[in-house]
Each structure stands twice: as structure tokens, then as C-alpha cells.
Amino acid sequence: xxxxIVIFPSKKLQDxxxxxxxxxxxxxxxxxxxxxxxxxxxxxxxxxKEIAEKLHGVAKRFNPLHINVPKFSSFQPxxxxxxxxxxxxxxxxxIHEAIDALQIGETSEYSFVPHITVGQKLSNxxxxxxxxxxxxQMVNHEEVVDRFHLLYQLENGSWTVYETFRxxxx
Amino acid sequence: xxxxIVIFPSKKLQDxxxxxxxxxxxxxxxxxxxxxxxxxxxxxxxxxKEIAEKLHGVAKRFNPLHINVPKFSSFQPxxxxxxxxxxxxxxxxxIHEAIDALQIGETSEYSFVPHITVGQKLSNxxxxxxxxxxxxQMVNHEEVVDRFHLLYQLENGSWTVYETFRxxxx
Numbered sequence: 001x002x003x004x005i006v007i008f009p010s011k012k013l014q015d016x017x018x019x020x021x022x023x024x025x026x027x028x029x030x031x032x033x034x035x036x037x038x039x040x041x042x043x044x045x046x047x048x049k050e051i052a053e054k055l056h057g058v059a060k061r062f063n064p065l066h067i068n069v070p071k072f073s074s075f076q077p078x079x080x081x082x083x084x085x086x087x088x089x090x091x092x093x094x095i096h097e098a099i100d101a102l103q104i105g106e107t108s109e110y111s112f113v114p115h116i117t118v119g120q121k122l123s124n125x126x127x128x129x130x131x132x133x134x135x136x137q138m139v140n141h142e143e144v145v146d147r148f149h150l151l152y153q154l155e156n157g158s159w160t161v162y163e164t165f166r167x168x169x170x
Numbered sequence: 171x172x173x174x175i176v177i178f179p180s181k182k183l184q185d186x187x188x189x190x191x192x193x194x195x196x197x198x199x200x201x202x203x204x205x206x207x208x209x210x211x212x213x214x215x216x217x218x219k220e221i222a223e224k225l226h227g228v229a230k231r232f233n234p235l236h237i238n239v240p241k242f243s244s245f246q247p248x249x250x251x252x253x254x255x256x257x258x259x260x261x262x263x264x265i266h267e268a269i270d271a272l273q274i275g276e277t278s279e280y281s282f283v284p285h286i287t288v289g290q291k292l293s294n295x296x297x298x299x300x301x302x303x304x305x306x307q308m309v310n311h312e313e314v315v316d317r318f319h320l321l322y323q324l325e326n327g328s329w330t331v332y333e334t335f336r337x338x339x340x
Contacts, residue, residue: 001181011171011215015325016198022326029199034329041286149331155185160178160202161319161331
């Protein structure tokens with residue numbers, strides 16, 4: 001089964017992200033807006049119980065953290081993904097590293113850029129149009145994140161939550 | 171904010187349900203296949219933390235439970251909902267009552283009929299056609315359920331998981 005690890009931001013930020021995702025993200029109906037901590041990995045249903053226990057251990061070691069979302073950004077020229085930029089902080093970096101250190105599946109080849117995707121699989125023209133119109137828009141959103149989630153993917157490509165992990169809790 | 175409490179069955183059963191929901195359930199893209207323990211209720215973000223604590227208390231009092239899904243059924247003539255019938259058991263009834271006893275929002279006016287919806291908002295003709303073709307099909311699926319989830323609804327009607335509660339765990 002394919003699993004992933006994400007933070008769901010507040011309803012307010014999810015609603016904002018969805019107002020763009022609806023038009024610009026083909027994954028709109030497959031998963032709520034999210035900040036990916038670990039991208040898709042394949043493990044068996046047996047193994048996932050052990051991994052979930054380890055993730056409880058990781059969550060326990062961290063406190064709830066502030067995240068700051070200043071504005072939109074883009075991965076261009078690497079790809080045509082537009083996202084809500086989440087200010088990289090030491091806490092986010094540490095959590096990402098703690099999860100990576102569990103050595104589940106393959107380690108990501110990309111450096112960790114915390115973000116919430118709002119548009120992807122756009123043509124170059126679409127990307128220019130959309131990003132051109134929202135890049136100057138300030139978001140300046142702050143919130144406290146107190147949990148993350150382990151998800152699995154169904155055959156239709158959509159994601160269901162397996163378990164929640166609260167920071168500072170066993 | 172609007173919240174709900176559900177059980178997500180195994181991936182296998184979700185995939186089966188989705189193969190029908192894709193065509194017959196307008197909620198297909200809004201929420202994964204689920205067994206509703208408590209329908210939508212309105213509470214503030216403040217209150218939900220207290221409710222989540224109480225739900226941990228409920229979960230702790232129960233052991234993981236077997237569910238048995240023999241076949242498809244329908245709520246006709248009450249409404250045109252087609253569902254995977256979940257055999258009512260004392261455990262399911264007890265869990266439902268324990269959640270109801272928390273007196274969150276309004277108490278349901280319907281008796282508890284555990285089910286996983288696969289089709290709804292069908293015209294009478296559609297209902298007859300679809301139900302006629304699957305009612306004789308045996309499902310005979312059994313599994314163990316070891317958790318339930320508290321969800322909230324976004325502005326677009328889709329649902330995000332707030333928290334997981336594992337039976338037998340604090």
C-alpha cells in the first residue's frame with residue numbers, strides 16, 4: 001500500500017488553498033490541502049503499524065509549532081507547481097529530519113521546501129498567467145500546528161487518513 | 171465548524187465501495203467511503219478539543235471489533251440510498267450509544283443502522299436499476315476495525331480528518 005505523511009493546516013488556510021486548487025490542481029478532489037512531510041512510500045499493512053508507533057515517538061518529542069505563510073511562490077523553472085510558501089523554520093526542518101531518520105521507503109532526493117500546493121500540472125502559459133496574477137498577493141497567515149497525519153492511497157488515487165499524531169503527546 | 175464521526179473501513183472495502191460511488195454517489199470526491207457513527211454537528215474550534223478528549227475516553231473503553239458486511243441493501247422507501255450493509259452488533263450499538271451519550275450537537279432522530287453508502291440522490295428509476303442489479307450480489311466481507319475518526323468539513327463540502335481514536339488506547 002502507498003502511504004504519505006502530511007500536515008493539514010487550519011480550515012481557514014485549507015479553504016484559501018482550495019479556492020485556487022479547484023481550478024488549478026488536478027489533485028483537488030483526491031486529498032485536502034496539505035504540507036507534505038514525507039511523499040508517497042510503499043509499505044505493507046503489517047509494517048505500517050510499526051511505523052505508526054515510531055511516528056508517535058517522533059510526535060512526542062516535538063511541541064506544537066508556529067507556521068508562517070507569507071505569500072505564494074512557484075517551483076519554476078524546476079516544474080510548474082504554484083504553492084503557498086511556508087516559511088522554513090528549524091522546527092519544521094527538525095521534524096522532517098526526524099521522520100526521514102526512520103528510513104521508511106526511499107529518502108527524498110529533494111531538499112525539504114515546506115509548501116502547500118495550490119496549482120500543478122499547468123502548461124507554461126497557464127503557469128505564467130496564474131502565477132503572474134497571484135505572486136504579488138500577500139497572504140501573511142500565521143497559525144499553530146499541533147498534529148500531523150499518516151495517510152494511505154486508495155485505488156482511485158484518493159487518500160484516507162490512517163492515523164493522527166499530536167505533538168507532545170504519546 | 172461542522173464535524174462528523176466515522177469509521178473508515180479497510181482499503182479493500184473502500185475500493186469496493188468507490189467502484190460504485192464513482193457512478194452513483196455525488197459525495198464520491200468529498201469523503202472516502204465510511205460508516206457514520208455520528209452525522210454532521212456544529213461546534214466551535216474551541217469546543218472540539220474538549221470533545222476530542224471525551225472521544226479518546228470512549229475509544230479507550232472498547233476493544234477493536236469485528237464487522238461483517240454480508241451484502242448491499244437500500245433505505246427504500248424512506249430514501250433512495252444504496253449501501254453496503256454492516257451487520258448490526260452489540261459492540262457497534264454500544265459505541266454508537268457511548269458517542270451519543272456525550273450529547274454533542276443534536277441527538278439523531280433515526281435509529282442507528284450501520285452502513286457504508288455507495289449510492290445516493292438517485293432518481294427512482296436509477297435506484298431501481300442499480301439496486302436491482304446488485305442486490306443479489308453477495309459481499310460476505312469481514313474485517314477488524316480498530317479506530318474511528320473525527321472529521322471537519324471545508325467550505326467546498328469536502329472533509330478533512332481532525333483526529334484518530336484507537337480502540338483500547340488512551
